[in-house]
Amino acid sequence: MIPLYHDLSDETVLVVGGGAVGRRKALNFAEEARVVVVSPAFDDELCEAAAAPSSIELVRALPDTETIPEWIDRVSPALVVAATDDRAVNAAAEAAALEAGLLVNRTDVSGGRDPGSVVVPATVADGPVRVAISTGGRSPALSKTLRERIGSEIEGAGAMAELTGTLREELSEAGVDPSTRREAIRRVVRSEGVWKGLQKGRSKGRNEANNVIEEVVDR
Numbered sequence: 001m002i003p004l005y006h007d008l009s010d011e012t013v014l015v016v017g018g019g020a021v022g023r024r025k026a027l028n029f030a031e032e033a034r035v036v037v038v039s040p041a042f043d044d045e046l047c048e049a050a051a052a053p054s055s056i057e058l059v060r061a062l063p064d065t066e067t068i069p070e071w072i073d074r075v076s077p078a079l080v081v082a083a084t085d086d087r088a089v090n091a092a093a094e095a096a097a098l099e100a101g102l103l104v105n106r107t108d109v110s111g112g113r114d115p116g117s118v119v120v121p122a123t124v125a126d127g128p129v130r131v132a133i134s135t136g137g138r139s140p141a142l143s144k145t146l147r148e149r150i151g152s153e154i155e156g157a158g159a160m161a162e163l164t165g166t167l168r169e170e171l172s173e174a175g176v177d178p179s180t181r182r183e184a185i186r187r188v189v190r191s192e193g194v195w196k197g198l199q200k201g202r203s204k205g206r207n208e209a210n211n212v213i214e215e216v217v218d219r
């Protein structure tokens with residue numbers, strides 16, 4: 001499996017099954033996409049999330065292996081999440097999604113996936129920096145623990161990404177040649193002084209970065 005970051009804004013995700021796992025997936029995808037959850041019963045926390053202004057819509061129904069394709073037709077999702085506790089229904093949702101050429105996430109299997117199926121990784125973000133972890137389906141609990149550890153590791157990386165994004169544009173506009181620019185940016189992201197400066201605020205980080213850049217770029 002190759003990790004990719006997928007833009008789901010303006011797309012719909014259909015979650016079949018509204019238990020604890022369906023809720024976790026719905027909340028995750030609702031950060032970006034419209035989410036429709038179809039289930040005969042819903043987790044309380046999911047009901048609360050859908051009652052507040054959100055992009056989650058709950059539909060109380062009991063699709064079976066025969067009617068799953070109709071739900072896919074009606075909702076027109078980009079991704080189908082099979083999250084019921086009924087293996088046959090999950091398998092039917094997977095088959096119907098693949099038949100329709102859509103992405104599918106089976107939550108009740110870890111290996112032996114069909115082409116087109118996707119795994120949802122554990123993710124942790126700091127601003128625009130986002131780390132995704134998968135164990136290839138072998139140990140979701142390990143993914144979760146690693147995510148918690150990596151969270152403290154990437155603290156401040158969002159501010160560093162914003163700063164170096166700006167510096168890259170400025171150096172480019174100033175006509176600094178690409179190899180010098182690359183060297184300058186590499187030194188900034190490796191500089192302890194810049195990381196420490198950013199902890200105190202953007203302008204402190206910026207000042208430290210300017211010192212590092214002066215060593216490389218003649219401005």
Ligand SMILES: C[C@@]1(CC(=O)O)C2=NC(=C\c3[nH]c(c(CCC(=O)O)c3CC(=O)O)Cc3[nH]c(c(CC(=O)O)c3CCC(=O)O)/C=C3\N/C(=C\2)[C@@H](CCC(=O)O)[C@]3(C)CC(=O)O)/[C@H]1CCC(=O)O
Pocket residue numbers: 024025028105106107108109110111118119120121122123133134135136137138139140141142143144147
């Ligand atoms: C990362 C995370 C993302 C998310 O779901 O949001 C995620 N599972 C999380 C937690 C978690 N899941 C499970 C436990 C209990 C402990 C354990 O069994 O390990 C815990 C831990 C907990 O709850 O504390 C049980 C479990 N999970 C799957 C099965 C089926 C099977 O293995 O056959 C079973 C057994 C069910 C049973 O026995 O009945 C399957 C999948 N779960 C995946 C993702 C995909 C593989 C990711 C990878 O490659 O590592 C995959 C393959 C499919 C998918 O769902 O995409 C999320 C952490 C979110 C966070 O960061 O907090």
Ligand SMILES: NC(=O)c1ccc[n+]([C@@H]2O[C@H](COP(=O)([O-])OP(=O)(O)OC[C@H]3O[C@@H](n4cnc5c(N)ncnc54)[C@H](O)[C@@H]3O)[C@@H](O)[C@H]2O)c1
Pocket residue numbers: 016017018019020021022038039040041042043061062063064083084085086089106107108109140
């Ligand atoms: N991927 C993961 O991280 C993970 C973690 C734990 C469990 N699981 C797997 O995911 C499945 C769901 O776990 P859970 O804890 O959410 O279970 P759960 O029992 O809390 O929820 C299952 C939900 O599916 C609904 N449902 C049942 N039949 C349905 C149908 N025909 N159509 C639509 N909805 C239907 C139920 O009403 C319920 O809301 C489990 O069977 C397990 O294999 C996956």
